Amino acid sequence: MQTREITQELIRPHGGLLVDLYLPPEETELERAKARDLPSWDLTPRQLCDIELLLNGAFSPLTGFLTQTDYDRVVESMRLADGTLWPMPVTLDVSEAFAETLSAGQEIALRDQEGVLIATLSVEDVWTPDKALEARGVFGTEDVTHPGVHYLMHQAHPVYVGGSLRGVESPIHYDFRHLRDTPSELRQRFAKLGWRKIVAFQTRNPMHRAHQELTFRAAREVEANLLIQPVVGMTKPGDVDHFTRVRCYEHLLEHYPEQTTALSLLPLAMRMAGPREALWHALIRKNHGCTHFIVGRDHAGPGKDSQGNDFYGPYDAQEMMKEYKDEIGIEMVPFQMVVYVEDRAQYVPVDETREGESVLNISGTEFRRRLQEGLEIPHWFSYPNVIQELRKTHPPRHNQGFTIFFTGLSGSGKSTIANALMVKLMELGGRRVTLLDGDVVRKNLSSELGFSREHRDLNILRIGYVASEISKNGGIAICAPIAPYTATRRTVRDSIETVGGFVEIHVATPIETCEERDRKGLYAKARAGIIKEFTGISDPYEAPESPEMVIDTRDVTPDQAAHRIIVKLESLGYIR
Numbered sequence: 001m002q003t004r005e006i007t008q009e010l011i012r013p014h015g016g017l018l019v020d021l022y023l024p025p026e027e028t029e030l031e032r033a034k035a036r037d038l039p040s041w042d043l044t045p046r047q048l049c050d051i052e053l054l055l056n057g058a059f060s061p062l063t064g065f066l067t068q069t070d071y072d073r074v075v076e077s078m079r080l081a082d083g084t085l086w087p088m089p090v091t092l093d094v095s096e097a098f099a100e101t102l103s104a105g106q107e108i109a110l111r112d113q114e115g116v117l118i119a120t121l122s123v124e125d126v127w128t129p130d131k132a133l134e135a136r137g138v139f140g141t142e143d144v145t146h147p148g149v150h151y152l153m154h155q156a157h158p159v160y161v162g163g164s165l166r167g168v169e170s171p172i173h174y175d176f177r178h179l180r181d182t183p184s185e186l187r188q189r190f191a192k193l194g195w196r197k198i199v200a201f202q203t204r205n206p207m208h209r210a211h212q213e214l215t216f217r218a219a220r221e222v223e224a225n226l227l228i229q230p231v232v233g234m235t236k237p238g239d240v241d242h243f244t245r246v247r248c249y250e251h252l253l254e255h256y257p258e259q260t261t262a263l264s265l266l267p268l269a270m271r272m273a274g275p276r277e278a279l280w281h282a283l284i285r286k287n288h289g290c291t292h293f294i295v296g297r298d299h300a301g302p303g304k305d306s307q308g309n310d311f312y313g314p315y316d317a318q319e320m321m322k323e324y325k326d327e328i329g330i331e332m333v334p335f336q337m338v339v340y341v342e343d344r345a346q347y348v349p350v351d352e353t354r355e356g357e358s359v360l361n362i363s364g365t366e367f368r369r370r371l372q373e374g375l376e377i378p379h380w381f382s383y384p385n386v387i388q389e390l391r392k393t394h395p396p397r398h399n400q401g402f403t404i405f406f407t408g409l410s411g412s413g414k415s416t417i418a419n420a421l422m423v424k425l426m427e428l429g430g431r432r433v434t435l436l437d438g439d440v441v442r443k444n445l446s447s448e449l450g451f452s453r454e455h456r457d458l459n460i461l462r463i464g465y466v467a468s469e470i471s472k473n474g475g476i477a478i479c480a481p482i483a484p485y486t487a488t489r490r491t492v493r494d495s496i497e498t499v500g501g502f503v504e505i506h507v508a509t510p511i512e513t514c515e516e517r518d519r520k521g522l523y524a525k526a527r528a529g530i531i532k533e534f535t536g537i538s539d540p541y542e543a544p545e546s547p548e549m550v551i552d553t554r555d556v557t558p559d560q561a562a563h564r565i566i567v568k569l570e571s572l573g574y575i576r
């Protein structure tokens, strides 16, 4: 294997060995020429994040995507095959069709979405993982409400390829270039500045005054310099986009002492794995040359499960960090939640508040509600220029684009209601409205597709893509496909909720009624076996569990249904 291991001990005494998987410049041209004849895989957005951190050593000591023996042990006991602590499977997932062309010992080219060669990989093994086992091991659950489990079960490809990497070119970023540093660049910067103790703060959210106070306190407590290192790769679906967040961090940085604090962006794809993820984050920070790492309440928490319970306890991550403290090579700075004490006009950790003191706090959910409704956000909570930045990209709902996503059986009445709704929304004015009706999409966007699960998913993902573009740009997209699968609808919801609103409406007209109506004569053909894989007859329909609205067209006319939706949109704040 041609990896170069650079000992950075001299530059930065705390980081340990740093793997550098990039080929020396004189070898990259040869590698590019060789790669032209190799089987080629286009890296997914998650894999692009992973490969960048593999190649630049942020994932040291990994030298490539995990092989099966390493993977098995990581899933089971958070260790590589040689016993080294490593909590997260970093795997290259590929399609079955691509995997069939591969065998151990050969090389493949790994490219970005535009076809730029990022690295070559020497294939060591190809295997089909037990994803349920991985979900239980890594996330402690198979509940797909967990975003990491959902990704694993419904977005990650079915086959894994393990092997070592030879880096040709770092994935390209055009944004915030002045704030992006490799582990070796950060180590060198710390050395140059004479920073010997560095405490890192991880975040995927906008930072407000409570975070500022927490980081101040942490740095003071361990007498260290502060590195604010937000994740700008992939975070939890629905999070504030990193462009907005970074502008907010830059504003906040003005309130830190210039000589003691640095901001650097981390292109990590988070998995939201709570305690395991905290360990992983700590190792990554160690590799960037940090000596301390802040672990607060509910670190990398994924929210609530399908029963409404927390996936992990609020301080589980701190417990796990304690358990492995002798091995991690970086010290934890644990923190309780920080709250505002009105009488003292000061932020303090919740365990340091005195009895009878009036304590103020605005939760993340409450903060989002205030943004959505354009309500006041007090100055004790955040700085005005941070709020202003957030308001620009997260205007109140009545100024946002959104998607209304109908789902239901053929003949349930989706198209009729969708058409009535479209006209009513156009009458109201204010936003452009686009209708992506099932039949129309199949004629224009998806004419080559049939009705297998794979083709239906592709069809819905295309509709979701168009709807997300429309919503992002302030319009209204009305979608009216059958969309029979829960997981695919969830993927569409996730992609749209980051850029606008998403309102799912189940048109729950029972199959008997749809069949009785049989406007297009399709049910009769399906019963006769002339049409195969017909939803509700010979193909499944998974009803939504918690749609924003349910409409049964036995009870209402299309006009009434459309009117009910308008009322719902008003109550949600999308129209006024």
Ligand code: PPS
Pocket (backbone or CB within 6 Å): 409, 410, 411, 412, 415, 438, 439, 442, 451, 455, 456, 457, 459, 460, 480, 481, 482, 483, 484, 520, 522, 531, 532, 533, 534, 535, 539
């Ligand atoms: S899916 O599953 O969401 O991709 O389906 P969709 O694109 O909405 O289907 C559009 C219309 O195709 C007709 N049709 C079928 N539906 C279900 N199953 C089978 N096998 C099938 N073959 C054709 C059907 O009329 C759908 O239109 P609607 O408007 O739902 O009646």
